[in-house]
Amino acid sequence: MKGRIVVVKEYGKPFDIEEYDVPEPERGAVLLRMTQAGVCGSDLHTWRGDQTQEFMPLPPTGRAMGHEGTGVVEVLGDGVTTDTLGTPIKEGDRVMYSAVFPCHRCHLCLRGDTNWCANREYPTAGVWPYFTGTYADFLYLPPRHAFFRVPDELPDEILGPVNCALGTVTTGLQRAGLGEGEYVVIQGAGGLGLNAVAMAKDMGAHRVIVLDRLENRLQLAEEFGADYTINIEEFNTPETRIRRVWELTNGRGADVVMELVGRAELMAEGIDMLSNGGTFVEIGDIVRGREVSIDPSKLLSGKSILGSRMYRASLLPTLLDYLVRNQHKVPFHKIVSHKYPLAEVNEAFAKSEWSQSQTEVTRAMLVP
Numbered sequence: 581m582k583g584r585i586v587v588v589k590e591y592g593k594p595f596d597i598e599e600y601d602v603p604e605p606e607r608g609a610v611l612l613r614m615t616q617a618g619v620c621g622s623d624l625h626t627w628r629g630d631q632t633q634e635f636m637p638l639p640p641t642g643r644a645m646g647h648e649g650t651g652v653v654e655v656l657g658d659g660v661t662t663d664t665l666g667t668p669i670k671e672g673d674r675v676m677y678s679a680v681f682p683c684h685r686c687h688l689c690l691r692g693d694t695n696w697c698a699n700r701e702y703p704t705a706g707v708w709p710y711f712t713g714t715y716a717d718f719l720y721l722p723p724r725h726a727f728f729r730v731p732d733e734l735p736d737e738i739l740g741p742v743n744c745a746l747g748t749v750t751t752g753l754q755r756a757g758l759g760e761g762e763y764v765v766i767q768g769a770g771g772l773g774l775n776a777v778a779m780a781k782d783m784g785a786h787r788v789i790v791l792d793r794l795e796n797r798l799q800l801a802e803e804f805g806a807d808y809t810i811n812i813e814e815f816n817t818p819e820t821r822i823r824r825v826w827e828l829t830n831g832r833g834a835d836v837v838m839e840l841v842g843r844a845e846l847m848a849e850g851i852d853m854l855s856n857g858g859t860f861v862e863i864g865d866i867v868r869g870r871e872v873s874i875d876p877s878k879l880l881s882g883k884s885i886l887g888s889r890m891y892r893a894s895l896l897p898t899l900l901d902y903l904v905r906n907q908h909k910v911p912f913h914k915i916v917s918h919k920y921p922l923a924e925v926n927e928a929f930a931k932s933e934w935s936q937s938q939t940e941v942t943r944a945m946l947v948p
């Protein structure tokens with residue numbers, strides 16, 4: 581049996597679709613059949629050509645694309661009878677897998693910080709077991725890789741963004757120490773931003789303020805619980821945006837500002853939105869080689885800058901519980917606005933592009 585997988589061979593060029601033999605899972609491994617895979621902002625950077633060969637060289641065979649998504653168990657390797665929490669699992673069950681594939685052989689993995697693994701590598705295309713990206717018919721989970729059976733009460737429509745967007749922003753808010761009654765600013769109302777709004781409210785934020793350029797996204801942010809939105813076409817300078825945030829926080833500034841756009845200059849802007857003691861969380865700037873200048877004296881009043889990437893696998897069951905608890909309060913099903921067949925992967929990316937254009941897409945899913 582063969583399956584398809586999407587590969588990037590050259591930055592800024594259309595993706596290729598390649599076919600490989602579907603592997604038999606080794607003992608302890610699991611083969612998933614992908615049911616949906618998200619077009620994440622980080623994938624858009626690759627497609628757009630923001631990544632360069634200088635800072636992130638591509639292997640000659642290319643890289644397997646996609647990390648966010650869900651699937652169902654196609655084949656369980658010998659010895660696998662439960663998920664990572666001991667819940668019985670069988671073929672056909674829906675699964676949330678960890679989108680972090682750590683080495684388990686470094687000091688960071690040893691202490692549990694698998695999302696900061698020192699040997700992290702993007703999956704090379706064309707190497708067994710071939711199905712190492714989620715824009716594919718199948719995904720191979722190596723032995724002991726964390727995965728969890730999805731609770732029956734959760735609909736498929738809300739599962740797609742859980743293991744990148746939701747996990748990443750939740751970890752960022754937790755690491756910032758977001759507490760009851762605090763003020764939060766979210767820069768960017770895409771798939772990550774919408775999840776960040778709802779999670780910040782669930783964690784007790786008193787006021788959540790969201791900035792974006794696209795009015796449809798800002799309206800959705802309000803449906804997800806944003807108390808105020810700022811359209812940056814209207815507030816079109818950093819100074820006016822900073823002043824607006826100070827007004828909306830009753831003159832005290834934000835406790836947490838989270839960057840989910842991927843523009844380096846937003847760090848300088850976000851630091852000026854913070855209250856003394858506040859934390860700026862950098863998540864969106866995944867492209868290497870970009871720079872921003874900041875005035876370090878502004879940090880002396882207790883302001884922090886922290887970077888955050890992905891999550892520990894132990895967070896995923898908590899997120900599934902969060903969705904069960906909130907699925908009738910928050911319109912999670914509206915995050916995924918468009919679905920495309922895998923064969924139309926390049927069109928899905930063109931439609932999702934927001935950097936120079938308007939788009940109706942908040943999150944696109946590829947459906948094999």
Ligand SMILES: [Zn+2]
Binds near residue numbers: 621623648744745
């Ligand atoms: Zn992602």
Ligand SMILES: [Zn+2]
Binds near residue numbers: 684688697698699700
């Ligand atoms: Zn590691």
